[in-house]
Amino acid sequence: MELGPEKLKDMYRRMVVIRKFEEHIYDIYTRGLMPGLAHLYIGEEAVAVGACAALRDDDFIASTHRGHGHLIAKGGRIDRMMAEVMGKVDGYCRGKGGSMHIADMSLGILGANGIVGGGLGIITGAALSARMRKTDQVALGFFGDGALNQGIFLETVNMAAIWKLPVIYLCENNQYGEYTAASKVTAGHDLCARAAAFDVPARQVDGLDILAVYEATQWAVDRARSGEGPSFLLCQTYRYRGHHVGDQNTYRTKEEIEQWMARDCIRRLASRLTAGGSASEADLRAVDEAVEAEVVAAVDFGLHSPMPDPREVVEHVFA
Amino acid sequence: MELGPEKLKDMYRRMVVIRKFEEHIYDIYTRGLMPGLAHLYIGEEAVAVGACAALRDDDFIASTHRGHGHLIAKGGRIDRMMAEVMGKVDGYCRGKGGSMHIADMSLGILGANGIVGGGLGIITGAALSARMRKTDQVALGFFGDGALNQGIFLETVNMAAIWKLPVIYLCENNQYGEYTAASKVTAGHDLCARAAAFDVPARQVDGLDILAVYEATQWAVDRARSGEGPSFLLCQTYRYRGHHVGDQNTYRTKEEIEQWMARDCIRRLASRLTAGGSASEADLRAVDEAVEAEVVAAVDFGLHSPMPDPREVVEHVFA
């Protein structure tokens, strides 16, 4: 599917929502308004938005501890996300989940996840379910380079392959797992080979190029929807910030960070939009400002939402 | 290393010990003299013996639920093995382990294992230990095609690769995991790719050809001993009998079984020995007879060994 200018502008907008959402997370976190851990997605926006642009509303995603971007890309409401990360009752999970567990079952968002690789079983099972329920839904699992070293990757990809399940494994290789370089703990010069070994078609993608991500995902979605089975996408990307807010970032050089930032995925799409005449600088500035207002309103929504009633602690253990 | 006629005859002898040991296991099992489960190795002898022929006494192996062959190949005493499978006090484990848990730490036999894939961590750790203790010991792990689908395979091979550990992963592809054909549950047209994805050199081997197994293992041992890291061997083989004694074998055709049996690994080495003039038919018959007597003696040893004192039940929980 060709992307028209409206779709491209919408994709630009979503990336900006993620970026600004995360900047505000940083802000509220450092101001002590958000407890727990905050894993920022800043720098990786093109992956989530490019991938979700190829999905339908009724398709499924599974996300990670670094999940805000995926959720927003799939249509999550940022006000309820903000309330959730603050532990408020209007949050997606009534304050029970926090940043690492936001889900919106109505949007096919099967949850962020606190376990590295924790989404792989879930998303493969959702694909199995789509098949058994005879829908043409597709399931896309986001996971990091770190999860490539968890055994569950082998087990789920193997089952997806033998059963030709409509699932897309999207690895966000942001080059680090916590404070350790992926290259230090991840064997093999070609990580796509880890999927190809199961005869699962695999593509490496420039994760800073949202159109490349979109096209690769569209290819994988087409395969899945038409019954051809699973695919694997290895998106090369980078997180600008630390592993979580508070990380001192001592394991990376300033130069390395700057090199990646120089290729910023949002600016890249902006240039394309302006160069191609789809939008003017002013148009984009207007988008940025509108988004900023929206995110500020979301923060406000969160701040004003009440805490859950302590008696809710015993609710929702069982259905 | 070239194999001289004496070594070849010793390898022949060991294969025969395994074959006859297992036939007697079948016999004592069906006569009710051995409780629990008996997983016979008959048909696969060339793999264990060929591989262990390339190992030193102080090298390590880890084995599986189908472990008798590996243990005998590495030098295990068949009398103590027989006593063990009967639950007797002179068994390797004083009757505590049984067929699935025989170990001889003094021979570097780190144990059979009741968990599919259970030996993979152990053997990789033994390789790590060899490295850290600055010995040149090598560690070889046997495992089935079924274990290829367990996540622990990915995790351990990855670590062996990044740390260049002296370990050999030897997969015995006997075409089935219990009653299910490997081809039905194992994705990928080339299973060697599962190791190659980690840049671990991999070779497919005719597991019925003991010399091929020996040579491939020697190649892997040389790599390991000289610090070049792990290797993967995929040995194609076949178990003649059911998954365990009592299995009705309904999931395989008679033709398939006969085709594999026609290429019997013991007869193959026998022909080579006689054709090459290293041994006469009579020599081999003498070996067979001597082995038969030895195995009968082992059965006797087991039968005459006493049961452990019930008070031993609380011993050996802790050192």
Next chain:
Amino acid sequence: MPRKLTFAQAVREAMAEEMRRDPAVFLMGEDVGGAGGVFKVTVGLLEEFGPERVRDTPIAEAGFMGLAVGAALTGMRPIVEIMFGDFITLAMDQIVNQACKLRYMSGGQARVPLTIRTTLGAGRSSAAQHSQSLHAWFAHIPGIKVAIPSTPADAKGLLKSAIRDDNVCIVFEDKMMYRLEGDVPDGDLPIPFGQADVKRPGEDVTLIATSSMVHVALKAAELLQKENISAEVIDPRTLVPLDREALVQSVRKTGRALIIDEGHQKYGVTAELAAVIQEEAFDDLDAPVARLGAADVPVPFSTALEFETIPNEARIIAAVKATWGPDGKKR
């Protein structure tokens, strides 16, 4: 009209009936299809329901449990068989961190109608990695219901309830009981979780027993009767939810209790039941609550050793008598 069924047949009937009733129900596990399961529990299901709904998996316990969680989240009602209870150690993250917590973490959005069937129990000379009874672990974790049936009828009724439940349920089947026969009532009769069952009424002492230990307790009760000790045998049937009231009431009546379970004794099921009873029936207790779990050793292979680890009639009788003290008097 009750029919005589084996435990295995009863379990199979429960699955077959639920699969007929609801197309969302399906079964997955190792060799559950063509082979009918290593314990022959699932024989015939593949033929009736086909390979999509009776799914042979690779040997990948974590992986297929994970798939089941995802399928349950999205409209299916999987039954997962873990062949030997020992292998569930490979799927603990999927069960405990994912399945049991998703509903709570999502603030009630998620529903995980997942049923896990697995085995417990020693006695088959299967040694330490094929004989464990790990049910206490699951009873400890919020978000999962735990059934531990002792008869074919209970096995069928409880499994039907589990499959219909919108929550994660685990059912432990003692592999030594699969051939045990018992009356199973006709008809669609799920047994609600949280209802203990008095398997034998009595007056002098309460034997609370689970799974196959119920039968050992019943035999011990008969022997005790010969010595004029009348033992009531109660089977909680589910550990979560636990029918505290039924257990406590019985002990209030008898004044004495012995708990028998095949999990290891220390930090196991017997501890919780003993703690509950002494909490709630303290004033009526004539002796401390006694307990008998499996020995705190790995299960040994040799028949000379294995049975030393499992509670038996003699030990039950001795433990009951000990509640009267050495002189046979009230302590």
Next chain:
Amino acid sequence: MPRKLTFAQAVREAMAEEMRRDPAVFLMGEDVGGAGGVFKVTVGLLEEFGPERVRDTPIAEAGFMGLAVGAALTGMRPIVEIMFGDFITLAMDQIVNQACKLRYMSGGQARVPLTIRTTLGAGRSSAAQHSQSLHAWFAHIPGIKVAIPSTPADAKGLLKSAIRDDNVCIVFEDKMMYRLEGDVPDGDLPIPFGQADVKRPGEDVTLIATSSMVHVALKAAELLQKENISAEVIDPRTLVPLDREALVQSVRKTGRALIIDEGHQKYGVTAELAAVIQEEAFDDLDAPVARLGAADVPVPFSTALEFETIPNEARIIAAVKATWGPDGKKR
């Protein structure tokens, strides 16, 4: 001369001293090297001992636990760090089926000198997958010793014993205590497993508390003192082996006991300790043994909810008073 150390420093000192003493001791885990651990417990060890002995692993809990088992079997003495206790669910097969059973299954041939360090405890708004206290699971399994220190001194002494032990030992560190300061004696002083410690003597009631709950119990004891209730606070320090005698003796003296532990209450540590005490001190008990575990719900994220799940001073005081009955009299 005792020095003031934080809990984290004490743990680090124990590892550093043992690594200096014995070249077979080494540490592996995620980010334990360059980063010094996510809780900064291992800072400086990489610099002193190098990357072979302070080994950053891939994110592969089952895998590196498996490697540690193999290394322990063949002459090394690994210390494995599992960052959050919740992640140990991924390594249960390696620990429970392999490490804990190899010695027994091999009839005493194998030796597995493996030390596992991991965390427990809620209170950091880390939600349900980063807050569990799963120590009861391990205490249930034969073949593993379980320590659960409450002070920097105990943490150091117990960890040193664990590392020197020829068996599998697991040490649970409450992540909320890493910055807690306390006196730690100089010198090489391993604390033997199986010795409870009276953290505060008292006469009227025994509070048995574990890990960080010891400090909550001590605060509650102070408040109770103001109401003229003298509480003895005992810390078992190790769950396996358990110093039954020390616990029972205290309760014999006071006649009342409350167990406090941060694992879930049902089928947890409090159950075993309550069962043991009522078994052995039955005749001296003036009230049922009371217990206070974490609420039987997954740990929620919101600060408005999370602290509702953890035992606190007010609940301890209420539970203690309840042992006297509503009228303040002996029940």
